[in-house]
Amino acid sequence: MMQSSTICPEDLSIVCEHVNFSYGKQEILKDISFSVGKGVTGILGTNGAGKTTVLSILSTLKKPKSGHVALLGHDLSRYSSVEGARKNLGFLPQHVEVMNFSSVQDNVAYAAWAHGVDEKHVEEATMRALSAVNLEDKASVKARKLSGGQRQRLGIACTIAHNPQIIILDEPTVGVDPLQRNDLRNLILHLGQSRTVILSTHLVDDIARIAQTLLILNSGNLSYCGPLADLDEVRACTSQSPTDVAESIEHAFARLGS
Numbered sequence: 001m002m003q004s005s006t007i008c009p010e011d012l013s014i015v016c017e018h019v020n021f022s023y024g025k026q027e028i029l030k031d032i033s034f035s036v037g038k039g040v041t042g043i044l045g046t047n048g049a050g051k052t053t054v055l056s057i058l059s060t061l062k063k064p065k066s067g068h069v070a071l072l073g074h075d076l077s078r079y080s081s082v083e084g085a086r087k088n089l090g091f092l093p094q095h096v097e098v099m100n101f102s103s104v105q106d107n108v109a110y111a112a113w114a115h116g117v118d119e120k121h122v123e124e125a126t127m128r129a130l131s132a133v134n135l136e137d138k139a140s141v142k143a144r145k146l147s148g149g150q151r152q153r154l155g156i157a158c159t160i161a162h163n164p165q166i167i168i169l170d171e172p173t174v175g176v177d178p179l180q181r182n183d184l185r186n187l188i189l190h191l192g193q194s195r196t197v198i199l200s201t202h203l204v205d206d207i208a209r210i211a212q213t214l215l216i217l218n219s220g221n222l223s224y225c226g227p228l229a230d231l232d233e234v235r236a237c238t239s240q241s242p243t244d245v246a247e248s249i250e251h252a253f254a255r256l257g258s
């Protein structure tokens, strides 16, 4: 059991141990344990499998009924540690909320300020985040004028405005066209080079293209947690084109869910 507030090794940014969660009598997460480090981790699962619930617990919005979660060594069962974890945590919810009548730049500046960036550094943090998501040229545009993909990128800029080490994205590629989805995937891949990124998705193609680690959730049970490359089906796949990998993941998903 986790005892102190410095409980996970440096390279394991997220540690979940025996996490259970219920709504009333309905068990939603059943004894979930996993740990992940830097890079992109994808959570794959059917509708209602519990993906958003896992992400809500990791982002400190929900408390598990039992079990322990640690982010960067901060044990979330301790109130003082939750504050420390939040400073290094960025969360993009499934339905991105932005201030439609404010400019792109003002949205990000507000997010930076709200996440505790010192007023002196808000502008610099805003420009860095806009540059990371490639929205600098839209800085003065009102958020309501953005396309679906640009809006998602604005959401991500707000999420990373305080330069967090852990980034949690709930279905970041949903509802955008294939070209913009590709841009988003490249952006997430880039973020994962220096940070811990964990995202939920229904799309095996997202996982095939951007994740190095895979979690498969089935009705609240974790049926796989490990490097994508360790999945039997992916290993057995002779040609590693993204389409082949996506198909292999689909087979693994069907096998592990049965």
Ligand SMILES: Nc1ncnc2c1ncn2[C@@H]1O[C@H](COP(=O)(O)OP(=O)(O)OP(=O)(O)O)[C@@H](O)[C@H]1O
Residues within 6 Å of the ligand: 023, 028, 045, 046, 047, 048, 049, 050, 051, 052, 053, 054
């Ligand atoms: N506030 C709530 N009260 C009661 N049950 C809820 C509540 N929120 C979610 N649930 C239930 O918890 C289960 C897990 O929901 P969750 O949103 O975590 O799944 P998900 O894998 O993210 O699904 P989706 O892919 O459809 O977004 C579902 O059965 C859902 O109906």
